[in-house]
Amino acid sequence: MTILKDVYPDKVLSFFEELTKIPHGSGNEKKISNYLVNFAKERNLEVIQDDDLNVIIKKPAAKGYENGSPVIIQGHMDMVCEKNKDVKHDFDKDPLKLRIDGDYVYASGTTLGADNGIAIAYGLALLDSHDLKHPAIELLITTGEETGMYGAIALDPKHLKGKILLNIDAEEEGVFLVSCAGGVTNYVNLKTEWENTNGEALRLEIKGLKGGHSGMEIIKQRGNANKLMGRLLNVISKEVDFYICHISGGAKNNAIPRESEAIITVKAEDIKKVEEASSQLLKIFKNELKVQDSDVNIIVEKAEADKQLTKNITKKITSYLVLAPNGIQTMSEDIKGLVESSLNLGVIVFDENKISFISAIRSSVKTLKGEIMDRIDTLANLIEAEVINNSNYPEWQYDPDSKIRNLCVDTYKEVTGDEPKVDAIHAGLECGLLKEKMPDVDMISFGPNLYDVHTPFEHMSILSVMNVWKFLKKLLENIK
Numbered sequence: 107m108t109i110l111k112d113v114y115p116d117k118v119l120s121f122f123e124e125l126t127k128i129p130h131g132s133g134n135e136k137k138i139s140n141y142l143v144n145f146a147k148e149r150n151l152e153v154i155q156d157d158d159l160n161v162i163i164k165k166p167a168a169k170g171y172e173n174g175s176p177v178i179i180q181g182h183m184d185m186v187c188e189k190n191k192d193v194k195h196d197f198d199k200d201p202l203k204l205r206i207d208g209d210y211v212y213a214s215g216t217t218l219g220a221d222n223g224i225a226i227a228y229g230l231a232l233l234d235s236h237d238l239k240h241p242a243i244e245l246l247i248t249t250g251e252e253t254g255m256y257g258a259i260a261l262d263p264k265h266l267k268g269k270i271l272l273n274i275d276a277e278e279e280g281v282f283l284v285s286c287a288g289g290v291t292n293y294v295n296l297k298t299e300w301e302n303t304n305g306e307a308l309r310l311e312i313k314g315l316k317g318g319h320s321g322m323e324i325i326k327q328r329g330n331a332n333k334l335m336g337r338l339l340n341v342i343s344k345e346v347d348f349y350i351c352h353i354s355g356g357a358k359n360n361a362i363p364r365e366s367e368a369i370i371t372v373k374a375e376d377i378k379k380v381e382e383a384s385s386q387l388l389k390i391f392k393n394e395l396k397v398q399d400s401d402v403n404i405i406v407e408k409a410e411a412d413k414q415l416t417k418n419i420t421k422k423i424t425s426y427l428v429l430a431p432n433g434i435q436t437m438s439e440d441i442k443g444l445v446e447s448s449l450n451l452g453v454i455v456f457d458e459n460k461i462s463f464i465s466a467i468r469s470s471v472k473t474l475k476g477e478i479m480d481r482i483d484t485l486a487n488l489i490e491a492e493v494i495n496n497s498n499y500p501e502w503q504y505d506p507d508s509k510i511r512n513l514c515v516d517t518y519k520e521v522t523g524d525e526p527k528v529d530a531i532h533a534g535l536e537c538g539l540l541k542e543k544m545p546d547v548d549m550i551s552f553g554p555n556l557y558d559v560h561t562p563f564e565h566m567s568i569l570s571v572m573n574v575w576k577f578l579k580k581l582l583e584n585i586k
């Protein structure tokens with residue numbers, strides 16, 4: 107059954123519906139990749155499928171557009187597979203069950219894959235058309251975006267000749283993205299030194315924080331449980347002699363940690379002082395975080411410990427947590443309200459031999475990412491800890507001279523009468539990787555209104571799909 111076929115005269119939505127019948131979760135892209143290859147072959151279009159199943163389909167320019175360079179239209183073919191607990195659905199085999207509710211398309215109980223199936227649908231509608239005015243098109247559909255942008259990482263840019271790239275993986279109509287952050291995961295590993303305990307054990311916990319995504323929500327300046335634990339240990343260190351026996355916090359380096367815990371030992375007569383210092387500090391936290399994290403709490407309770415870290419290591423841990431940079435580092439001067447550089451001390455992992463402090467560093471300016479890494483390096487040196495950086499991904503820096511940005515703004519106004527917003531995100535996009543491979547390509551990212559993406563409630567506005575389609579057609583017409 108097709109429910110979207112007649113919703114709109116052009117074929118965007120019916121192609122979209124066809125895609126939802128082909129399972130295409132991340133890592134399971136072979137079928138949809140082959141579908142795209144066949145789509146091209148059926149229409150006698152040049153097609154390239156690489157070893158990573160990325161697909162590039164080329165369509166010649168329409169009459170009168172032969173002199174311009176091709177335009178790359180880009181999206182990703184994989185989708186996030188999430189379903190409600192009570193829903194029976196096999197993402198490896200079953201087609202999605204589409205449902206229309208007012209202006210919205212949903213998949214019943216599962217993700218819809220409008221992220222990023224709608225980009226493919228626009229691309230296929232362009233390839234399928236005979237009457238549109240457009241430069242040569244290179245439709246680039248990548249794999250593995252949701253799990254690490256593997257397709258974009260593997261892509262060989264020699265297949266592409268375009269000098270303009272339209273990424274259709276943004277989720278808000280009327281917002282044009284022109285920059286994204288690059289990032290790196292930073293590990294500071296401190297070797298442990300143990301000795302027997304000589305005091306009473308106390309368990310300290312920071313909790314009640316909201317957390318959130320370390321890129322998109324770092325601007326909210328919520329409490330970071332690991333950093334607050336550093337302040338707690340530092341305050342305690344001024345009052346009493348103590349030793350750390352255990353410390354851990356957070357779950358993911360790209361999530362602001364909501365909880366952090368430590369076990370320390372102190373002399374029995376000092377327990378009261380620790381409790382008092384903690385409750386004083388809690389008042390301070392509650393004041394500092396009264397808007398964004400008013401439920402912050404500190405727990406101090408009796409615990410057990412049979413060995414403790416040496417004074418030396420205890421001091422190093424406390425010093426690192428107090429001094430480690432965290433949160434917003436710089437704000438953009440190009441785009442108002444954009445966090446340019448930040449980091450999140452997301453996780454503290456504790457084991458017998460070492461303690462790892464793990465931070466997700468982001469910046470839309472490569473050298474500022476490097477500056478943060480240098481500061482952590484310097485600090486790690488001081489405490490004689492080892493530093494490892496991995497999962498480095500490149501930024502897409504704001505280009506003040508971008509012509510496609512102005513053309514998109516003007517065309518959007520022409521088509522809808524509304525003033526669009528030019529924005530950037532403090533998280534990674536495939537554009538960062540593509541920009542690194544194709545530095546002289548002028549890029550922009552946009553898309554129709556999608557909601558609750560990556561959840562079983564994902565839905566897409568039909569009206570907005572239509573608006574963006576009208577815009578896209580006009581934009582291509584305007585690229586001469």
Ligand SMILES: [Zn+2]
Nearest residue numbers: 221222251275
């Ligand atoms: Zn996406």
